[in-house]
Amino acid sequence: MKPTPLPKQKNLRADCAWVIYQILEQGKSSRDCLERVQRRHHPRDNAWIQEMSLGVMRKLPILQHWLRELLDRPLKGNKKVIEHLILLGLYQLAFSRVSQHAAVGETVNASPYLGGTALKGLVNAVLRNFMRQELVNKPIDNPIIASGLPKWLYKALEDAYGQDADAVREATNAMAPIWLRVNTKQISITDYAAALDAVEINYSLSSEHADAIRLEGREDITGLPGFEKGHFAVQDGAAQLAAHYLDAQPHERVLDCCAAPGGKTGHIIERTPELAYCLALDADENRLKRVEENMTRLQHTQTNLPVIKQGDAAKPETWWDGQHFDRILLDAPCSATGVIRRHPDIRWLRKSSDIDALAALQAEILTSLWQTLKPGGTLLYATCSILPQENSQQISAFLERNADATLVPVIKTETPSKPGRQILPGEQQMDGFYYARLVKSLSK
Numbered sequence: 322m323k324p325t326p327l328p329k330q331k332n333l334r335a336d337c338a339w340v341i342y343q344i345l346e347q348g349k350s351s352r353d354c355l356e357r358v359q360r361r362h363h364p365r366d367n368a369w370i371q372e373m374s375l376g377v378m379r380k381l382p383i384l385q386h387w388l389r390e391l392l393d394r395p396l397k398g399n400k401k402v403i404e405h406l407i408l409l410g411l412y413q414l415a416f417s418r419v420s421q422h423a424a425v426g427e428t429v430n431a432s433p434y435l436g437g438t439a440l441k442g443l444v445n446a447v448l449r450n451f452m453r454q455e456l457v458n459k460p461i462d463n464p465i466i467a468s469g470l471p472k473w474l475y476k477a478l479e480d481a482y483g484q485d486a487d488a489v490r491e492a493t494n495a496m497a498p499i500w501l502r503v504n505t506k507q508i509s510i511t512d513y514a515a516a517l518d519a520v521e522i523n524y525s526l527s528s529e530h531a532d533a534i535r536l537e538g539r540e541d542i543t544g545l546p547g548f549e550k551g552h553f554a555v556q557d558g559a560a561q562l563a564a565h566y567l568d569a570q571p572h573e574r575v576l577d578c579c580a581a582p583g584g585k586t587g588h589i590i591e592r593t594p595e596l597a598y599c600l601a602l603d604a605d606e607n608r609l610k611r612v613e614e615n616m617t618r619l620q621h622t623q624t625n626l627p628v629i630k631q632g633d634a635a636k637p638e639t640w641w642d643g644q645h646f647d648r649i650l651l652d653a654p655c656s657a658t659g660v661i662r663r664h665p666d667i668r669w670l671r672k673s674s675d676i677d678a679l680a681a682l683q684a685e686i687l688t689s690l691w692q693t694l695k696p697g698g699t700l701l702y703a704t705c706s707i708l709p710q711e712n713s714q715q716i717s718a719f720l721e722r723n724a725d726a727t728l729v730p731v732i733k734t735e736t737p738s739k740p741g742r743q744i745l746p747g748e749q750q751m752d753g754f755y756y757a758r759l760v761k762s763l764s765k
């Protein structure tokens with residue numbers, strides 16, 4: 322499909338509708354589109370643009386349900402973006418604190434910026450009918466629509482979690498808190514907490530994480546103390562467990578596989594600066610640039626670590642020097658269903674058929690990397706998925722295929738038939754994540 326250019330002139334609502342169009346019609350991730358739009362507006366509008374665009378992603382099935390009631394037939398072709406503008410108008414009226422007057426008036430005024438001057442009347446009529454018919458107060462009987470999730474994911478969670486599925490779906494729709502990982506190479510957690518106290522920012526510490534701080538509010542990250550000096554990285558609590566479970570030791574050779582943008586690489590180095598070697602490998606050249614940027618901001622450049630390399634994890638013959646690794650973190654490409662609460666567009670970008678393909682890729686990478694691990698070495702398998710096919714079932718199958726692999730639990734409740742730790746979204750305020758630790762036997 323031909324890419325749609327940003328509207329020539331900026332307008333908050335038209336630009337949000339463009340973001341929604343990019344995600345839903347062109348399969349683009351929200352991150353890139355939001356950045357482009359936010360760059361041309363005042364920084365004070367960044368949070369609003371994000372809240373509105375991603376809010377529509379969270380409530381999409383409900384908004385579309387209302388739209389079907391209000392619009393005789395769908396808009397097509399270059400008018401489609403006006404449908405997205407109407408969804409944004411409905412979102413403002415039903416789920417935001419924007420006044421009704423502004424939600425209708427400003428949304429109608431945004432139409433010409435999207436080439437929809439002739440559709441101003443239609444936008445106005447649909448939004449006014451929504452209010453007149455009081456659709457917001459009419460119960461939605463279909464549980465899939467009410468859940469805000471695509472049908473395939475609704476069902477997949479039903480299969481995986483049975484009577485707990487509703488709670489998992491609800492947590493998947495909740496807002497996620499901001500977690501920081503204090504860069505303990507630069508500053509102690511006590512000193513960083515004191516810096517937050519000094520500027521009256523509320524936070525909590527976590528008993529499970531040595532280096533984590535969870536903010537109580539939605540602060541602007543770049544304005545937090547020590548941002549420029551690299552005193553912290555933004556990283557969810559679940560992701561922060563990777564370096565702890567990997568537990569790299571001084572003088573070891575470590576592979577951080579599927580490393581970009583380097584969130585876990587930085588943590589591994591902060592915990593164990595005396596590593597002999599740390600290779601940050603990723604297939605995506607562009608994302609690897611962000612590893613470099615992050616390492617520079619965190620001031621990890623005084624050491625020779627990490628070595629950053631582009632390569633396909635499934636083809637070690639193209640990047641491996643033949644020296645075995647003591648530890649491997651495989652942060653595998655996955656459905657990202659555990660982080661939908663943070664990135665609500667993921668639910669519309671993923672399809673049911675992606676899961677089989679991802680599970681096959683994960684199995685291929687696991688098998689390839691296993692040969693690069695030394696006997697006695699540890700491989701930590703991680704995903705930000707909450708689907709068993711990518712997690713416990715993946716690891717059970719690997720253990721069955723590989724007699725020299727032993728599961729070394731990261732938590733007490735693991736069993737051979739249900740290996741690994743499945744963290745569900747919202748558990749101790751963390752994202753959904755999965756970890757399984759495998760050790761290679763010495764005898765082979």
Ligand SMILES: C[S@@+](CC[C@H](N)C(=O)[O-])C[C@H]1O[C@@H](n2cnc3c(N)ncnc32)[C@H](O)[C@@H]1O
Nearest residue numbers: 579580581582583584585604605633634652654
């Ligand atoms: C979950 S993200 C990694 C997040 C990263 N570990 C962090 O903590 O910041 C998965 C990564 O896998 C990479 N990837 C996907 N397929 C790959 C492959 N075949 N070989 C190497 N990297 C791959 C993607 O480019 C993406 O950066």
